Amino acid sequence: MTKKHDKLVDLVTPSRPTGPIAHRVKGMKDIQPGAYPAWEFLLQSAGRLARLRGFERIDTPVLESYSLYERSSGRTSDIVTKEMYSFLDKSGERLALRPEATPGIVRAYIEHGWFNLPQPVKTLWYGPLFRRDKPQLGRYRQHYQLNFDIFGEPGPLAEVELIFLIHELLNDWGIEAQIDINSLGCVDCRPNYINELVKYYKEKKHREQLCPDCRKRLIKNPLRLLDCKEPACEALAQGAPQLIDFLCEPCKQHLVKVLEFLDNLGIQYNLNSQLVRGLDYYNRTVFEVVMPSESAQRPLALGGGGRYDQLIESLGGRPTPACGFALGMERLLLYLDPNKVEVSQTRPDVFLAQLGDGPRLKSLQLFEELRQAGLTVHQAFTKNSLKSQLALANQLKVKYALIIGQKELLDGTILLRDMESGSQEVLDLKRVKSIMLKRLAKTK
Ligand code: AMP
Numbered sequence: 001m002t003k004k005h006d007k008l009v010d011l012v013t014p015s016r017p018t019g020p021i022a023h024r025v026k027g028m029k030d031i032q033p034g035a036y037p038a039w040e041f042l043l044q045s046a047g048r049l050a051r052l053r054g055f056e057r058i059d060t061p062v063l064e065s066y067s068l069y070e071r072s073s074g075r076t077s078d079i080v081t082k083e084m085y086s087f088l089d090k091s092g093e094r095l096a097l098r099p100e101a102t103p104g105i106v107r108a109y110i111e112h113g114w115f116n117l118p119q120p121v122k123t124l125w126y127g128p129l130f131r132r133d134k135p136q137l138g139r140y141r142q143h144y145q146l147n148f149d150i151f152g153e154p155g156p157l158a159e160v161e162l163i164f165l166i167h168e169l170l171n172d173w174g175i176e177a178q179i180d181i182n183s184l185g186c187v188d189c190r191p192n193y194i195n196e197l198v199k200y201y202k203e204k205k206h207r208e209q210l211c212p213d214c215r216k217r218l219i220k221n222p223l224r225l226l227d228c229k230e231p232a233c234e235a236l237a238q239g240a241p242q243l244i245d246f247l248c249e250p251c252k253q254h255l256v257k258v259l260e261f262l263d264n265l266g267i268q269y270n271l272n273s274q275l276v277r278g279l280d281y282y283n284r285t286v287f288e289v290v291m292p293s294e295s296a297q298r299p300l301a302l303g304g305g306g307r308y309d310q311l312i313e314s315l316g317g318r319p320t321p322a323c324g325f326a327l328g329m330e331r332l333l334l335y336l337d338p339n340k341v342e343v344s345q346t347r348p349d350v351f352l353a354q355l356g357d358g359p360r361l362k363s364l365q366l367f368e369e370l371r372q373a374g375l376t377v378h379q380a381f382t383k384n385s386l387k388s389q390l391a392l393a394n395q396l397k398v399k400y401a402l403i404i405g406q407k408e409l410l411d412g413t414i415l416l417r418d419m420e421s422g423s424q425e426v427l428d429l430k431r432v433k434s435i436m437l438k439r440l441a442k443t444k
Pocket of ligand 1 (some may be wrong): 100131133138139140141142143144145301302303304305326327328329330331
């Protein structure tokens with residue numbers, strides 16, 4: 001090889017890492033064969049129930065400007081200070097891989113003037129989010145969320161509608177989780193509460209017990225002291241003043257109405273005064289879906305949300321009340337009832353098995369013919385052994401297998417095997433479509 005050629009090879013061949021095998025990036029997860037039916041089940045069920053309630057599917061880009069999150073999630077939030085993946089674009093603009101969905105959805109609401117649509121606007125969003133969090137079971141650096149948002153509805157019915165939808169979804173998925181609710185008040189009443197809270201934590205005996213993070217939070221974001229996971233801070237939070245006791249009259253009325261509606265709908269909830277959520281933009285009702293833990297560990301959150309009445313205005317839109325809720329897909333998958341997924345799987349109608357090249361070609365044609373007639377057909381054209389083809393048909397719980405070999409091809413026939421009873425009969429190949437349609441109409 002000439003030196004020139006060597007250079008060319010260098011240019012066209014990407015350099016290969018020298019390690020033993022390629023690894024995925026820390027905190028990332030692959031979705032492997034066999035796992036998708038459960039994802040699809042969740043998505044289809046969420047899509048169906050949300051559509052029935054007037055939610056419309058939307059999408060937003062994975063990349064947004066860094067400042068969007070600074071302005072919405074909050075400069076002192078964990079998401080912005082610790083977890084965001086951001087970089088300088090070649091143009092010099094700082095961009096971020098979205099760490100949460102709401103800011104992007106709100107940006108789209110403002111940018112495209114969705115306030116001109118009939119209000120309330122209800123949206124369903126699904127996609128990946130990126131947070132440089134500490135990976136552990138149910139916590140990844142790329143995870144997927146389903147987000148439901150309602151814009152333009154100031155009354156308590158918006159939260160109630162979201163909570164009702166969550167309640168229905170959890171039922172559909174066979175997940176017995178707890179719904180925690182709290183109110184964060186508003187700009188009028190929250191400052192009084194925060195003063196009291198700071199006073200409580202500044203008492204020497206309390207302050208001394210705080211973890212280093214909470215000492216910083218005491219200055220930057222005192223509400224977050226209430227949901228610190230450190231045992232000593234958790235114990236202190238139990239004795240802290242409660243926000244509910246400081247709500248102004250309109251906020252109190254709003255919360256009472258939400259709870260009354262939920263009582264009337266028979267939806268159980270748990271009033272949790274420590275629930276603050278980690279983001280700056282929430283006001284009034286906040287809620288979370290948690291899986292009560294049997295061990296001493298903290299309950300795992302499956303989803304969370306709340307009202308964010310000031311966010312649209314603070315990002316430059318006209319004042320618009322809004323509230324939303326996000327469910328974490330990976331966490332739902334940990335608790336999803338597998339039987340529900342199995343039942344939801346459409347059992348194929350027919351499995352086409354073949355033996356030899358000629359029959360394989362014939363079954364390729366028949367596959368298309370049956371599929372166009374509306375039947376769900378499965379095949380394994382790459383397999384040669386009949387035994388392994390029928391084993392797959394069994395695994396798929398197919399009702400009928402159609403088998404074509406050299407003899408059948410010459411006779412213009414096909415074998416129909418009832419996969420449950422094992423009985424077989426010979427059919428005229430020309431009539432197979434009409435016979436199958438008739439048989440399956442009976443069994444469907
Ligand atoms: P948040 O946007 O933090 O309110 O999260 C909403 C839901 O998304 C949580 O309740 C979790 O179910 C899920 N979630 C949040 N962060 C992660 C993560 N790092 N990995 C997996 N799921 C997550």
